[in-house]
Amino acid sequence: xxxxxxxxxxxxxxxxxxxxxxxxxxxxxxxxxxxxxxxxxxxxxxxxxxxxxxxxxxxxxxxxxxxxxxxxxxxxxxxxxxxxxxxxxxxxxxxxxxxxxxxxxxxxxxxxxxxxxxxxxxxxxxxxxxxxxxxxxxxxxxxxxxxxxxxxxxxxxxxxxxxxxxxxxxxxxxxxxxxxxxxxxxxxxxxxxxxxxxxxxxxxxxxxxxxxxxxxxxxxxxxxxxxxxxxxxxxxxxxxxxxxxxxxxxxxxxxxxxxxxxxxxxxxxxxxxxxxxxxxxxxxxxxxxxxxxxxxxxxxxxxxxxxxxxxxxxxxxxxxxxxxxxxxxxxxxxxxxxxxxxxxxxxxxxxxxxxxxxxxxxxxxxxxxxxxxxxxxxxxxxxxxxxxxxxxxxxxxxxxxxxxxxxxxxxxxxxxxxxxxxxxxxxxxxxxxxxxxxxxxxxxxxxxxxxxxxxxxxxxxxxxxxxxxxxxxxxxxxxxxxxxxxxxxxxxxxxxxx
Numbered sequence: 064x065x066x067x068x069x070x071x072x073x074x075x076x077x078x079x080x081x082x083x084x085x086x087x088x089x090x091x092x093x094x095x096x097x098x099x100x101x102x103x104x105x106x107x108x109x110x111x112x113x114x115x116x117x118x119x120x121x122x123x124x125x126x127x128x129x130x131x132x133x134x135x136x137x138x139x140x141x142x143x144x145x146x147x148x149x150x151x152x153x154x155x156x157x158x159x160x161x162x163x164x165x166x167x168x169x170x171x172x173x174x175x176x177x178x179x180x181x182x183x184x185x186x187x188x189x190x191x192x193x194x195x196x197x198x199x200x201x202x203x204x205x206x207x208x209x210x211x212x213x214x215x216x217x218x219x220x221x222x223x224x225x226x227x228x229x230x231x232x233x234x235x236x237x238x239x240x241x242x243x244x245x246x247x248x249x250x251x252x253x254x255x256x257x258x259x260x261x262x263x264x265x266x267x268x269x270x271x272x273x274x275x276x277x278x279x280x281x282x283x284x285x286x287x288x289x290x291x292x293x294x295x296x297x298x299x300x301x302x303x304x305x306x307x308x309x310x311x312x313x314x315x316x317x318x319x320x321x322x323x324x325x326x327x328x329x330x331x332x333x334x335x336x337x338x339x340x341x342x343x344x345x346x347x348x349x350x351x352x353x354x355x356x357x358x359x360x361x362x363x364x365x366x367x368x369x370x371x372x373x374x375x376x377x378x379x380x381x382x383x384x385x386x387x388x389x390x391x392x393x394x395x396x397x398x399x400x401x402x403x404x405x406x407x408x409x410x411x412x413x414x415x416x417x418x419x420x421x422x423x424x425x426x427x428x429x430x431x432x433x434x435x436x437x438x439x440x441x442x443x444x445x446x447x448x449x450x451x452x453x454x455x456x457x458x459x460x461x462x463x464x465x466x467x468x469x470x471x472x473x474x475x476x477x478x479x480x481x482x483x484x485x486x487x488x489x490x491x492x493x494x495x496x497x498x499x500x501x502x503x504x505x506x507x508x509x510x511x512x513x514x515x516x517x518x519x520x521x522x523x524x525x526x527x528x529x530x531x532x533x534x535x536x537x538x539x540x541x542x543x544x545x546x547x548x549x550x551x552x553x554x555x556x557x558x559x560x561x
Contacts, residue, residue, distance in 0.1 A: 092195025125185030165517035196279030
């Protein structure tokens with residue numbers, strides 16, 4: 064079915080997974096990245112809508128071509144010459160072409176047995192993955208994936224993978240000098256995105272693209288600061304809260320003189336170790352959810368690090384980061400009924416709680432998820448989209464329900480930066496309920512809205528397969544029949560046919 068992606072675990076490593084899906088639901092570049100990072104061996108078979116079958120071979124995560132391929136011999140000569148600008152460009156074009164395929168199916172069959180012994184390669188697979196990771200991404204989208212300008216990045220790559228080529232100065236693994244320069248800076252000392260933007264000497268968009276490429280192949284990783292419960296206050300979650308509060312500050316600033324503001328921050332820091340969640344948010348133990356929400360909003364704006372410069376604390380924001388993290392942790396605990404109940408029991412009993420049967424735990428988890436969903440609906444209608452999204456994330460963590468993901472997608476649609484996440488949420492909802500035509504229609508309309516007409520057409524067709532007299536889908540598909548999708552002829556010969 065359209066939108067389905069099926070996985071069968073074959074061993075501990077994902078590299079041995081058998082999986083399949085549609086190109087409506089999964090970009091082929093992400094499929095190749097998955098196989099590459101998991102060091103998979105096997106055959107990736109692609110069947111576009113024209114019915115032809117194309118095959119890519121993988122050995123330990125690296126791409127190979129069959130010798131019968133029309134350009135395989137030419138490519139073999141390029142590979143024997145080592146890294147070259149021409150080869151890198153070819154791999155970039157390769158990624159762009161397969162990323163433009165939006166209709167049809169794919170399947171990956173793991174195992175070395177099906178890979179012919181005379182395949183040619185490996186291709187410069189890392190370059191394919193890097194190029195595919197940034198395809199169609201705006202600078203804002205890349206910055207969002209990197210965690211914002213305050214996010215710090217380090218590298219845990221093996222030293223030999225970062226060794227510079229003695230002649231060219233480019234990394235032996237296929238990095239160009241600009242990428243090697245940033246890797247060198249990050250390897251010497253973890254750096255924030257903001258610092259890397261300043262020191263690179265390149266345009267902002269170019270630097271963000273390089274960092275996104277390096278992140279795509281695991282050469283850099285996000286640095287965590289273990290100041291709070293990281294299982295609860297994850298770094299991506301914290302960045303989302305931070306961005307929301309920053310937006311609130313633009314319209315509702317802190318009405319305190321600078322000196323009084325700094326004094327209040329110093330007082331909070333001095334008492335932070337002895338304050339519990341209620342103390343920090345300055346609410347009592349009987350407070351309602353709305354009170355917690357207002358208290359967090361007030362405190363978060365007060366301690367948000369973006370105010371450091373105004374307060375004369377530029378370069379000394381670490382204390383404000385700590386306060387913001389702890390404030391967010393307190394909000395996440397007290398705004399969630401189950402976490403709050405557990406926290407309250409710990410305050411009274413020192414952590415000793417009663418036992419529950421598995422059935423009781425499951426029912427409590429269900430009720431908690433439903434309550435989060437109900438609350439998210441209210442916040443959505445109040446246009447509190449950020450907080451609705453965070454509550455929905457907790458709901459789907461507790462219980463996988465298609466209506467939760469559908470509402471999450473509707474929330475994400477309200478922010479242009481979240482549109483890609485919205486399509487992911489719709490696809491997840493359809494995996495849980497493939498026959499939900501309202502969700503399929505919403506996803507198709509979103510594809511059409513963002514100009515992804517190939518996927519829009521496929522989504523409308525999937526509705527008509529299930530209900531041939533669906534008027535809205537019929538009208539939309541008829542309207543789009545005159546639209547042409549992206550051309551797919553470039554480098555077509557790089558794939559073999561059955």
